[in-house]
Amino acid sequence: MKKLVLAAALTAAASTAFAGSMAEPVVEPPVIEEEASSSNAAIWVPLILLAVIAAAAANS
Template sequence: MKKLALAAALSVVASGAIAGGYVAPTVVEPVVVVEDTSSSAGGILVPAIAVLLLVLALHHS
């Protein structure tokens, strides 16, 4: 009787270990994002507008 209980317990453990089967790991390729720059003057536009607004604010006060 003990051997039968041991065999039943081992079969439950063994079947539970392989219940899902083997699943190959998936390889995810990295996504490369390329952004185009609008122009080379983009870096000077914001400071130029800020200076213009500062001069206008000082001129009107």
């Protein structure tokens, strides 16, 4: 049992020792996002939701 634990500890230590390399790191170019056409969907959705909630509250 002691040999099994020792083998597991040495395996774990050896696997972390070989984790790195001397190669240059690969860096991906930044992603450039183009803006979509100017739609006001970001403002219309909350306004419609607010109107629905106000209408439901008025009917209660």
